[in-house]
Amino acid sequence: MDMLKALVPVEMTLASNVALRYLCRKAEMLGIAVQPVHVEEPDHKPHSSETGWIRRSWESGLRQAGLEEVQRILNSEKLDCFILPNPIVRVGDREDTLLEELRLGGYDFFVEGEVANFNTGAFRKRLRSKLYRQMPCPVLLVRNMIQSDRLALVLDEKTDVESLAARFHHLFGGRDVDFDLCAYAMDDLHQDPHPDELLSEGGEILGSLGYRPARAFTLLGAPETAARNLGDYGMIVAHMDRKSNRKSPLTEVLGLASSPILICW
């Protein structure tokens, strides 16, 4: 069983702290090696020298400060999981730098912390960002340290079930994963496919890959209610179509959920 490699930004924020602690708690379930990354964003004020050794020295100073910050955070948290020994510290635009590292580093997923917001606008903005629209791997967005190890695979009418199942197999293949299969819709009228059909399709595809959910269920209702009903899961796994800009009820559920969410593209 290969170890998965996750790129994880390490920053001096509550969200980053929660993400790191969650990852280390779930390290056994996920089987991951954590690659810490830290991006120092230079301010956009014009500097006396934009090129040359002054610029290089200034960047080198920023990098050194970033490295010290990362090491201080990692040491203070006493994290009990496999953290790759050399944190990556870069100076530049955060999104561009992370995208470049994700493309070149062959990571299995990107993990970052986010404090859930009552207004889902912040989550939708994140989904529309260049980083999220172009990242080559799934993202695990950690919002809280949920104790449970049970996962929920959530499907809706727009879910590419085959793609989701393949990603699930890639990330969790060979591991003992406890998961439920859930089909979500606001209501079950005029849904195509109907939530029951989605469950049946999902069950068949996952079954062919050797997975059997502990429970398969339909979740109907407003996003607020659905998000609360999914609150006990240690992780919510869902698929999103990045080509579509349409706001879907499932996006709202994911925006409101307290649990960490693994978004596969």
Add this chain to the structure above:
Amino acid sequence: MKILVAVDENAYSRYAVRQAARLAANTWADVVMLAIEKNRSYIAEEELEPSHAHPRLRLLNRYRADFLDALGPGVDLYDDRGDAPFVRREDKVLEQELSGRKTFKLHLRGGDPVKAITSEAQAEGCDLIILGCGQHEGGWGRGSDVPGRVADAADCSVFVIREEPATSRVVCCLDHADISQESLELINQWVTIYAAGLEVVGVLKKGGLREEVEAKMGEVLDYYLKRDVNALIRVVDEDSLETFIESGRKDDLMALWLRHKSPLQRLFHSKRVNALVNHASSSMLILR
């Protein structure tokens, strides 16, 4: 800790009394139970049976029994005699003294309920007022907004408790870093009593979380996680805070820290605190 439990004749008061007893049993609190009646005057009151002159004394006695019953077996904090007399004090308050190892008094005051409750809390030096409240309305008499006005006017913390279903989630809205250890422990008590989950909500100012609030959220999160409380974090924009509080469900307990320094205090000026408390679906704990 000293708790004032204000009661009226509605069912929610019985529920509030029972929850107050659970808190008292856990914290070994001193307790004052207060009922309020309309101001009355009799020509020869001494010739009347006290319970005939003041029918609310019977109500207090019934709640006293409920309170002692809800403490549970083996909790020997208060005197459980039923025959102690009510004595009129100089300030016209009728008092029954049932103190054991801890203070337990039944008080009956006359006059406006809001004034009576806030005066009583001040006179007795109470840390927390507990009072019941109807769903989507204040109760305490038709068209009354007593719980909201008490929550607004009191100097100490106020717990406006709605009837069952029992709380399954405690939501703490944090907009500043100046919160006391006592208030954290009070939240912890309710989380334990209800076996509820906890959500710590940071208030965003202009889209961002102030550094000290973020640090405090981290501290609060660690405090509860160390005590094995299932604690979650969330943020809400300052502009959406009222909507957020109003969206609380019947089985939520919304806790707000209101202090003079707190921007929430500024945000929720008197009328808003009053309206929020009276119209919310959830129970409300105003921490001071």
